[in-house]
Structures are given as structure tokens and as C-alpha cells.
Amino acid sequence: MSSTAAQSKRRIVVLISGSGSNLQALIDALNTPALPNAEIVLVVSNRKAAYGLTRAAQATPPIPTAYLALATYVKQNPGKTREDYDAEVAKIVLRAKPDIVVLAGWMHILSETFLELLDGRKVVEDTPVLKPIPVINLHPALPGQFDGASAIERAYEAFTKGEITHSGAMVHRVVKDVDRGEPLVVREVAFVAGESLEAYETKLHNVEHEIIVEATKKVLEEL
Numbered sequence: 001m002s003s004t005a006a007q008s009k010r011r012i013v014v015l016i017s018g019s020g021s022n023l024q025a026l027i028d029a030l031n032t033p034a035l036p037n038a039e040i041v042l043v044v045s046n047r048k049a050a051y052g053l054t055r056a057a058q059a060t061p062p063i064p065t066a067y068l069a070l071a072t073y074v075k076q077n078p079g080k081t082r083e084d085y086d087a088e089v090a091k092i093v094l095r096a097k098p099d100i101v102v103l104a105g106w107m108h109i110l111s112e113t114f115l116e117l118l119d120g121r122k123v124v125e126d127t128p129v130l131k132p133i134p135v136i137n138l139h140p141a142l143p144g145q146f147d148g149a150s151a152i153e154r155a156y157e158a159f160t161k162g163e164i165t166h167s168g169a170m171v172h173r174v175v176k177d178v179d180r181g182e183p184l185v186v187r188e189v190a191f192v193a194g195e196s197l198e199a200y201e202t203k204l205h206n207v208e209h210e211i212i213v214e215a216t217k218k219v220l221e222e223l
């Protein structure tokens with residue numbers, strides 16, 4: 001048996017909120033030189049209508065999915081907080097025994113509670129985390145530039161005002177402070193005079209689809 005075949009596959013959990021085109025990039029890269037010896041064992045969405053859930057279900061083989069929305073959770077669990085929700089998401093993730101967690105358009109700011117459960121500082125149920133599980137995030141802007149939501153639109157607006165000539169995308173480690181974790185892969189994307197927001201977004205998404213695979217492979221290789 002080849003050494004690769006003998007190695008158990010690295011387990012990836014992906015968190016999404018929307019279309020899932022970056023999830024699809026990961027699915028398409030599985031077990032190619034771009035992302036060898038890996039499998040996506042769970043896709044979690046905080047939005048029921050996220051098309052990424054369909055992409056997971058239509059993958060070959062189908063990828064298990066889970067859905068949990070903050071609003072639904074707090075409504076169904078009176079008195080529970082956002083941190084309780086984050087702990088519940090962490091439990092769902094940890095049950096899948098991931099080697100890495102990838103935020104691919106996950107539009108929810110995670111509290112320290114989630115991060116403590118993933119890195120072993122806190123233990124939930126009887127699933128101890130023996131080694132910190134890396135959590136990485138795809139962000140459509142450069143380090144320290146346009147942190148937070150709607151980054152693409154804000155970057156484009158800055159370009160139209162002549163404030164910047166380029167933006168880009170990055171994948172970074174997830175820490176409590178949003179989009180302030182260590183950059184893992186950074187790619188600049190130049191604006192072209194007169195181009196529409198849609199044209200820029202298309203360029204940017206194509207770059208995202210590459211760097212999310214590159215960053216995932218990079219982190220898995222470090223384990």
C-alpha cells in the first residue's frame with residue numbers, strides 16, 4: 001500500500017453562510033495535487049438558504065451538513081446567549097473531529113468561546129481537544145484594510161474615490177479580533193480604471209478560489 005494510501009485523510013470542516021463557491025473550490029481540489037489526502041467531513045451553515053448546503057449534498061460522495069442560525073437558536077432556547085450559540089456550533093464542529101476549520105464566507109463573528117473550544121483552552125462534553133485545531137478565514141481584502149463585512153464594496157468605493165489603486169484577498173488565522181489574525185496567503189488584485197464593481201468582484205472571487213485551497217493545504221502541511 002502506498003504511503004499516501006496508508007495515511008488517513010486530513011479532515012476539513014467548512015463553515016459557510018452563502019453561495020459556497022469557495023466551498024466548491026475546496027471540493028474540486030480534494031485529492032488533487034492542490035489539496036492532497038484530504039476530505040471535507042462536514043459543512044455548517046448559519047443560513048438555511050445557503051446554496052453551499054446544496055453544493056455539499058451534491059458532492060460525490062455527499063458531504064454531511066448542519067445548519068444552525070443564531071436567531072433560531074436564541075428563540076428556541078430562551079435565556080441563551082450568543083456565546084452559548086457559539087459553543088453549540090463548536091460542539092457540532094468538534095463531533096466531526098476536524099484537523100482544520102475553514103470559514104468560507106461564514107458571516108458570523110465568533111466569540112472567544114468558540115476559539116477556546118477549538119484550541120483546547122476550554123473543554124466541552126467529553127471530546128477533549130488534544131491539539132489546537134486551526135481555524136482560518138477567507139477575507140476579500142488585504143491585511144488591515146477593510147476589516148469586517150462588505151469589504152469588497154468598501155474597497156471598490158475607495159477606488160472610485162481615488163484613495164486606493166488595488167485591493168485583494170487573504171486567508172488568515174482566526175483570532176478574536178475580526179480579520180486581525182496572522183495572514184497565511186495574501187494576493188493583491190489591481191483595479192482597472194472604469195471597471196464595474198461586478199467586473200472587479202469576478203476577478204476577486206477567482207483569486208479567492210485559488211487562495212482558499214492554497215491556504216488550507218499550507219496549514220494542513222504544518223500539522
Ligand SMILES: Nc1nc2c(c(=O)[nH]1)N[C@@H](CN(C=O)c1ccc(C(=O)N[C@@H](CCC(=O)O)C(=O)O)cc1)CN2
Nearest residue numbers: 106107108109110137139148149174175176177178179
Ligand atoms: N472572531 C472572529 N470571527 C470571525 C472572523 C474573525 O476574523 N474573527 N472572520 C469573520 C468573517 N468576516 C470577515 O472576514 C466577517 C463576517 C461577518 C461580520 C459581521 O459583521 N457579522 C455580523 C452579522 C452580519 C450578517 O449576519 O449579515 C455579526 O456577526 O453580528 C464581520 C466579518 C467570521 N468570523
Ligand SMILES: NCC(=O)N[C@@H]1O[C@H](COP(=O)([O-])[O-])[C@@H](O)[C@H]1O
Nearest residue numbers: 018019020021022105138139140148
Ligand atoms: N468577511 C467575510 C467575507 O466577506 N467573506 C466573503 O464571502 C464570500 C463568500 O462567497 P461564497 O459563499 O461564494 O464562497 C467571499 O467573497 C468571501 O470573501
